[in-house]
């Protein structure tokens with residue numbers, strides 16, 4: 091039986107950049123991977139109108155997802171304005187997705203991450219964290235139940251961040267690094283805008299980097315994306331004895347894990363989507379829990 095993982099990202103490029111290796115490994119292991127984009131990325135391009143920015147970023151989001159083997163789902167919120175959206179409203183969106191897709195795992199920004207300057211990232215991470223447990227309550231959004239949906243509990247939460255509060259899982263991404271780089275580089279306009287932020291900061295310091303200017307002006311961002319993601323992947327790989335790695339904070343049953351491993355028995359007729367005796371899904375596909 092194949093399992094489903096929901097990867098919830100505020101923006102189109104978050105999936106490939108932060109967890110493109112894990113997404114690809116889930117897909118290659120036969121999982122149904124649904125990449126949820128919360129906003130429309132209307133601000134994230136240079137030299138384009140708002141409408142053109144939305145159109146191009148949506149197309150490049152779909153291209154990147156296809157490369158990684160994921161489906162896409164759009165929530166359509168206005169980018170860089172989630173600070174004005176109620177977390178309770180967003181939480182309802184995620185509760186509904188959990189009840190509709192009934193995922194085994196969810197992948198999201200870590201709500202307890204440090205040094206996160208993007209308010210969209212913070213708001214989405216907090217709403218997902220609350221949706222995780224409120225989706226199990228029959229008294230949260232009973233209108234969903236009237237529509238035929240049922241309470242659901244996600245089994246595993248995989249958190250990524252610029253700086254995780256704790257790392258307890260490392261994923262070997264060497265076999266899929268080229269796919270991750272291709273998926274990230276598919277976001278040409280968003281990458282150009284990211285590089286332009288660096289160019290403007292350098293300019294304030296009275297500096298320029300020719301290769302950076304060339305990538306922005308030509309739109310050929312592949313080399314910069316490779317430089318960026320190989321550096322980041324190698325940094326974590328070096329720390330954990332791998333060539334290239336991504337790191338996560340994962341949570342399953344927490345302090346109940348040992349007790350459940352001893353006491354749990356299969357429900358008659360149920361098909362476990364992953365072997366229960368393993369401490370984590372994906373352990374046979376490059377993931378390793380750290381002591």
Ligand SMILES: [Zn+2]
Pocket residue numbers: 100101103104208211
């Ligand atoms: Zn983002």
